[in-house]
Amino acid sequence: MNKFLLVLAMLMSVQAVFGDASVTKQDSVAELIEKSGVKLQIEKMPEMLEQQLAMMERQGGPMPPRMRQRFRDAAFKSHDPKLLLPRVTAGVAEAIPPEDRREILKFLDSPLGRKVIAAENAMVSNEAMDKLEKEGPALMEKLMKDNARLALIQSLDKATRATDMATDLNIATALATEYGLISQSNMPQKPSFEQLRSAYEQRRLPIRMQMAQVVLTGMAMSYRDLSNEELAGYLAFANSPVGKQYFLGISRVINRVLVDAAADLGKALSDADKGAI
Numbered sequence: 001m002n003k004f005l006l007v008l009a010m011l012m013s014v015q016a017v018f019g020d021a022s023v024t025k026q027d028s029v030a031e032l033i034e035k036s037g038v039k040l041q042i043e044k045m046p047e048m049l050e051q052q053l054a055m056m057e058r059q060g061g062p063m064p065p066r067m068r069q070r071f072r073d074a075a076f077k078s079h080d081p082k083l084l085l086p087r088v089t090a091g092v093a094e095a096i097p098p099e100d101r102r103e104i105l106k107f108l109d110s111p112l113g114r115k116v117i118a119a120e121n122a123m124v125s126n127e128a129m130d131k132l133e134k135e136g137p138a139l140m141e142k143l144m145k146d147n148a149r150l151a152l153i154q155s156l157d158k159a160t161r162a163t164d165m166a167t168d169l170n171i172a173t174a175l176a177t178e179y180g181l182i183s184q185s186n187m188p189q190k191p192s193f194e195q196l197r198s199a200y201e202q203r204r205l206p207i208r209m210q211m212a213q214v215v216l217t218g219m220a221m222s223y224r225d226l227s228n229e230e231l232a233g234y235l236a237f238a239n240s241p242v243g244k245q246y247f248l249g250i251s252r253v254i255n256r257v258l259v260d261a262a263a264d265l266g267k268a269l270s271d272a273d274k275g276a277i
Helices: 003-011 025-035 038-043 045-060 065-078 081-095 098-108 111-121 126-143 147-160 162-183 193-202 204-222 228-238 241-276
Strands: none
Touching: 025 038, 025 081, 025 098, 038 045, 038 081, 038 241, 045 065, 045 081, 045 162, 065 162, 065 241, 081 241, 098 111, 098 241, 111 228, 126 147, 126 204, 147 162, 147 204, 147 228, 147 241, 162 193, 162 204, 162 241, 193 204, 193 241, 228 241
């Protein structure tokens, strides 16, 4: 797992800092997307695809420069934040009703909510990731000896869907990269998008196991200054009806938008090939 993917995995668990409760529905959705880290995550998609492409080239050898440039242009177009953000905005507006946003705001405006947000936001930096890489093993060794603390963090991971969302992100970007490469290859029998997607889904379990370790370590460091009582309070919010609505809604919206973008990437490259004939 490279540092960039680690940063994005942690971004998945960063929560929303909303504006005033009196803002309009559209404004409150935009505020949610920006302050929750979702907007930043979407803005990082081209960079993440670049990372996936570099990883595949390390494993399979460099691509011809012209082919690589075509892929890069199509990937940046299909994953353009200006294209994806409106889709995410519409999805979130549908998934999380205004009354739920107001309830979320009540928690986030509380002393505990502010403390949780500050702890999570502090992890979204290269410096924090460097520290996590250095101190992570010792931190995990300590956590494994504290059953109560470990149970709380594992429960928070499950309730916030942090590992599930990080896994979805990993699969969606890898799927987009591979499908894009296949679409402009000379393979005699190219798998369809659904066939390739199915193959990735069959590998979901080992990918998820890897992401679970990353997220668990990140949460252990992120929440190191929060007491067990404070974590229990956060867990109660995450397990509440509105908390479940929030985390599940965000997870489903992001996954749907990124899978659609992966399909768009392959189609764009395939259409370009047809147009060149």
